[in-house]
Amino acid sequence: xxxxNRIRRLRFDHGEMTQQALAERVGVTRQTxxxxxxxKYCPSLDVAxxxxxAFGVPLEQVFTYEPQSPASPPEGSRG
Amino acid sequence: xxxxxxxxxxxxxxxxxxxxxLSIFGIFGIYFWHVLEVEAGRADPHATGRLFFTLLIVLVVxxxxxxxxxxxxxxxxxxxxxxxRERLIDLKATRIAFFVLLIGALLSIATIHHGAxxxxxxxxxxxxxxxxxLVRFGGQIVFYRRGA
Numbered sequence: 714x715x716x717x718n719r720i721r722r723l724r725f726d727h728g729e730m731t732q733q734a735l736a737e738r739v740g741v742t743r744q745t746x747x748x749x750x751x752x753k754y755c756p757s758l759d760v761a762x763x764x765x766x767a768f769g770v771p772l773e774q775v776f777t778y779e780p781q782s783p784a785s786p787p788e789g790s791r792g
Numbered sequence: 793x794x795x796x797x798x799x800x801x802x803x804x805x806x807x808x809x810x811x812x813x814l815s816i817f818g819i820f821g822i823y824f825w826h827v828l829e830v831e832a833g834r835a836d837p838h839a840t841g842r843l844f845f846t847l848l849i850v851l852v853v854x855x856x857x858x859x860x861x862x863x864x865x866x867x868x869x870x871x872x873x874x875x876x877r878e879r880l881i882d883l884k885a886t887r888i889a890f891f892v893l894l895i896g897a898l899l900s901i902a903t904i905h906h907g908a909x910x911x912x913x914x915x916x917x918x919x920x921x922x923x924x925x926l927v928r929f930g931g932q933i934v935f936y937r938r939g940a
Contacts, residue, residue: 753939
């Protein structure tokens with residue numbers, strides 16, 4: 714997935730906020746937060762903005778787009 | 793950094809999909825086993841209709857009881873409406889199941905050309921519906937396991 718996120722880092726920075734607490738603030742299930750955090754699911758813009766709002770930061774501090782060049786290693790091969 | 797959240801327990805929706813999958817598999821497994829026995833001449837064909845409606849009631853009761861038990865374990869999660877990822881999973885699984893049902897319906901029609909009577913045709917259509925439902929719930933389980 715080309716969209717990377719810093720949700721885990723932001724949760725840590727916000728007093729070890731749990732996925733459940735974040736899920737309740739955003740209005741999704743804990744499993745959905747988990748899937749987003751692990752890069753298994755790319756959220757809609759609406760949910761992405763709500764996650765950013767839950768942390769009180771701009772969207773680009775939570776999600777970044779990293780286009781993959783043809784020469785880049787395949788997904789999941791980075792440490 | 794704490795990583796205690798990275799192994800999510802099975803969600804209510806996934807448990808619900810498992811309940812439906814296993815209930816349908818078990819109940820209709822019994823029914824189609826009986827149908828095969830009738831075809832082989834080892835079971836009473838007149839009992840088929842009664843067995844069908846009995847098993848249908850059993851299916852409803854089993855599903856309701858198991859869903860109530862699972863919902864009692866996590867009532868808050870059970871009351872929460874589906875979020876966008878869960879709706880997407882539903883749609884993806886339903887899309888696959890639709891094609892299975894479509895192929896099943898076409899194959900059922902094809903049985904007429906091989907001498908199938910009305911009852912056999914009805915069983916073929918019912919089998920296609922059951923398989924499509926199993927694919928739908930099975931697909932949901934797979935997508936929940938994969939994350940989306």
